[in-house]
Amino acid sequence: MEAKDAIRKRKCVKKYLNKPVSTKLLFDILDCSRWAQTALGAQSWEFVIIKDPKNKNLLASAAEQEWIASAPALVVVCSNLERIEFTLKREPTEFSIMEISAAVQNMQIASRSLGLGTCAAFLFDRQMVAKIIKTPKKVMPLSIVALGYPKEFPENERAPLSEFLHEEEFGRAPEEEVPKKYNKKWQRNALIHILS
Ligand SMILES: Cc1cc2nc3c(=O)[nH]c(=O)nc-3n(C[C@H](O)[C@H](O)[C@H](O)COP(=O)(O)O)c2cc1C
Numbered sequence: 001m002e003a004k005d006a007i008r009k010r011k012c013v014k015k016y017l018n019k020p021v022s023t024k025l026l027f028d029i030l031d032c033s034r035w036a037q038t039a040l041g042a043q044s045w046e047f048v049i050i051k052d053p054k055n056k057n058l059l060a061s062a063a064e065q066e067w068i069a070s071a072p073a074l075v076v077v078c079s080n081l082e083r084i085e086f087t088l089k090r091e092p093t094e095f096s097i098m099e100i101s102a103a104v105q106n107m108q109i110a111s112r113s114l115g116l117g118t119c120a121a122f123l124f125d126r127q128m129v130a131k132i133i134k135t136p137k138k139v140m141p142l143s144i145v146a147l148g149y150p151k152e153f154p155e156n157e158r159a160p161l162s163e164f165l166h167e168e169e170f171g172r173a174p175e176e177e178v179p180k181k182y183n184k185k186w187q188r189n190a191l192i193h194i195l196s
């Protein structure tokens with residue numbers, strides 16, 4: 001699958017087939033993840049693979065999101081603050097979030113290209129998760145990524161491209177017309193299924 005197809009066809013998936021994800025496949029996906037853009041080479045990411053149902057349940061509780069326990073595999077993506085501080089010599093939080101978001105996005109696109117569905121949860125009790133996966137003090141869990149073979153890949157939707165485009169200054173539409181295929185009709189409430 002071409003990169004641009006994997007990007008466009010990625011969709012948050014929370015319903016999985018009862019089929020395990022091999023560690024070999026996870027390694028391939030996490031290898032793609034670590035090639036994300038990185039602030040001055042900090043590479044702050046740490047990946048904790050979770051397959052034990054007991055740990056999945058604990059993580060689902062820490063997020064108050066039951067669906068998390070049903071995923072065949074989870075990866076808790078953490079930021080190693082020491083690496084950020086050492087490389088950037090500044091407050092780590094913003095850079096951590098940017099690096100980890102990029103790594104998670106790579107993970108999701110790589111997974112999609114390999115036929116796996118993913119959903120990345122960022123809303124959870126970070127301290128509880130840190131305790132469950134036993135991170136050192138300077139390692140902050142930022143995302144729990146669920147992965148599995150999907151029951152289906154639902155169609156995804158986005159607002160038309162023209163809603164987001166400006167040229168030279170904010171509010172001025174580009175001179176060239178946006179091709180119709182990027183401007184499909186869309187209803188704003190179509191996306192809201194968070195936590196369900
Ligand atoms: C910052 C951020 C936080 C998110 N946190 C959660 C979460 O805690 N639980 C969840 O189910 N989905 C979470 N998501 C995933 C969104 O729910 C999902 O991407 C959204 O429903 C749009 O669907 P799509 O990704 O298929 O386009 C999060 C997404 C982002 C960008």
